Amino acid sequence: MEGEQDVDGQALRHPGRLHGDLAAGRARSRGDLARVLARRQTPERPWGRAEPDLWYEARLVSAPPTQNTFFHRLLIANRGEVAARVARTCLRLGVTPVFAVSEADRDAAYCADHERVVIGPGRSAQSYLDPERLVQAAKQSGCTALHPGWGFLAESPRFAALAQAHGVTFLGPPAAAMLLMGKKTPAKRAMGRAGLTLIPGSEGILADVDDAKRVAAEVGYPVLLKAESGGGGRGMRIARDADSIEQAYREASGEALAAFGDDRLYLEKLVERGRHVEIQLLADKYGNVVHLGLRDCTVQRNHQKLVEESPAPLLADDERARTLEAAIEATRAIGYVGAGTMELLQDRDGTLRFMEMNTRLQVEHTVSEMRARAHGEPIDLVEQQIRVGAGQRLAFTQDDITLEGHAIECRINAEDPSADFRPAPGRIERLALPTGEGVRVDTHVAEGYVVPPFYDSLLCKVITHGKDRAEAVDRMIAALEALVIEGVPTTASMHLSILRSEAFRSSAYDTGGIPGWPPSPSGGTEDQKENG
Template identity: 45%
Template sequence: MIKKILIANRGEIAVRIIRACAELGITSVAVYTDADRHGLHVKKADEAYYIGPDSQSGYLSVHRMVNLARASGCDAIHPGYGFLSENAAFARQCEARGIAFIGPSAAVIERMGDKLAARAAMIAAGVPVVPGSEGNLTSIEEALSLADGIGYPVMLKATTGGGGRGIRRCDSPDDLRRHYDRVLSEATKAFGSAEIFMEKAVVDPRHIEVQVLGDTHGQVVHLFERDCSIQRRHQKLLEIAPSPQLDDKQRAYVGELAVRAAQAVDYTNAGTVEFLLDRDGSFYFMEMNTRLQVEHPVTEMITGVDLVQSQINVAAGLPLGYTQADIARNGYAIEFRINAEDPQNDFLPSFGRITRYFAPGGPGVRTDGAIYTGYYIPPHYDSMLAKLIVWAPDWDGLLRRARRTLHDIGVYGVKTTIPYHLQILNMPAFAEGRFDTGFVEAHPELTEYSLKRSSREVAAAIAAALAAHHGL
């Protein structure tokens, strides 16, 4: 069994992993930079070590992480998401130094991180993919010729990387000429590779992803799907499990496709197979995320499976202990990404000190976060403060509970996306389960809300100020 885990991450996901370790009786080791000295993950871990002044020398340093794991007596590393989580060299270094990497093998990370290699593997496995180039594009002339053949609109995409970067939709030859060099530049700057390819653009699709788990004994299962269609500029804003837009036949089909995709590359540990669902009901493989996803809690809420503990057990060589037939879904869950952003100012980041924080509660409510009253949000990392997860037995009940919970939570001192999420919930199309990846762009009125405080909020603010004044 694994006895001690170094968590190569920070913030909310580090706290989540620390909690899983505590329940398994495993010693947790946190790491931190200058900006994270007072982070909640540093306070909660069994041990914590300084790894340098910034991300480049700390969270993104393969050798520093591996050396620290060895020096502190860790027999495993959990990468969380972001940073080094999909870095094949990191996984390979762990393997070489006798440290269990809590994720898939380096070879699988490398293969699925190359979008063209991933496409080829899916085609060989009989998983449908979006029509596109067979290899990397070599010139604008080749791109124009290929686009004429498959028809506009098309998508230019970086071959490596992800997170919505290095992607441009082109609706005409002029668009393609204008965006070609830009995507090349973005791919080079963001991912260190000037390789791009082309796919047919699926217009306003639904974004459906399937959670998979595989062990080292040949067992692969799926834990149903998540609907991630509500997004802005290819960045997810909220996620739902299961999708209110799928029927049972579609659900079974896409789950089977995801398992087939994972089996095709001998996948182990937790991963996510992402699909586009077009207007005529066809599913197309988009990519595979070879790590834990930000939105994993909604899957945990509807299945009762602790994905982080499952990851650790698989990395320790244990079998899953259940089959596909043992996994059942119960109700609906939604996750809201509570970001320190101002939606009314083009989602400009809103870093600073949290002057007051009230966590929500009640039945079916979970908060995964790393913030507290007085915490200073550093400008060096992404703007996500917390994840608010709500569960209910049915869709209508979920919407009611989600509204109540968004009114319960309070984050003061910075702008957040909380009022924006309430606007989405109140849209009739969303409530009726009719939305796609173009939803946010189609509804610019979502930012037309008032920030006027309720009488209850004003009273709470006054009470807080009086308490601070009197030193209570």
């Protein structure tokens, strides 16, 4: 390939070996993980089986030769827009990014002219979801830290423990904190002790369907059955009355077992017509915790977020202040380190109730970045993850942070809205990205990029900022009108329909539906049709 040169004129192949009981994957249960966390690797401890060789390729361009006080080489254990986002910060800080890529991504534009390790075939289970291969890639390429991004293994305590056991800094929270927050009922108890308001429901895991019936009768129907180890909307079922709870229980537990290997469930009162609100948190290793405000992520389809914004509208100041204070105390209490997000449900009375904590940076962190300043300078959350992971203290307190204006993000996917949002892999023939004041685009694609069929279909994130919500919305509409992506269908038309709707403009919507979608046959949006 033109402009490419392997180290010493040839690609390097090194047999990577991982510690036996970790490589064999026996650190899966909670007890085993606790033992792994306590175990120290010593020179006397025998090495285990060799992993398959990984193909390491060095390109011509590395990070600029600036001095930093943290890591010099960092493995990006993710792909696509995530990898491109992390790499930009690495290069700015003088950290050399090394891309872990599958065979499907090895020639992607976002890793051109950079070092990369080909970790396996296109299918995620053999590449981006294989913790042993990723840790081997970090060791083989001389990286002392890895960034998990978001998605894939970003919230895997086993992955974090495996990296730490092999001397690779995992740029995320400690495995123990991830383990606690990954189990929903212990997480709820911990958050309740810290002062966060909870959704009424079971005190812990349901013993059986009869236990579910008992709790449902106490809190009142409708109820939501949820997987203890769940996420992404899987392992969840609604029971609206006593006649439907047995079937809902069977379906939820079966789906949870298939998706997470854990069929245990808990129960919550179903809060209908609410709003989805998040808190962006950041903590160092010394007990310092700050927040970067709240986000509203109510506009969703099948539990997948479509539009995110900050600050969250329609929230009383006293409820906002109370919840932010409790969230900071809870984050400190569990020994959390790094960037994290608390997800809350705002009920019809305006009360924010804790749902779960995501122990990673989120896709929508960008809207928080667009508003947040410390000492007058923008806050880069990826930079803060790197600095905190290297043992640095946060360089600012809550009093140093200002949150300015309003920001909105739209996720543009390669999906066909006219065909029930069917994923649409293919080649991008033409691409023109919007620019202008208050406009940011995070993407990994370029003209000629082939969207692979193995992964999520995100093409780009368009983010706008304005002095207020109205200006941010206007800038987003103009940005999406200027966006050109030809070769694959996208969701941009749906986003425009949402943004132009009166329901979205006036914040008159909730989790019960998507404002402005689907469009009415007459060309107006559904809410416009209903309102005459």
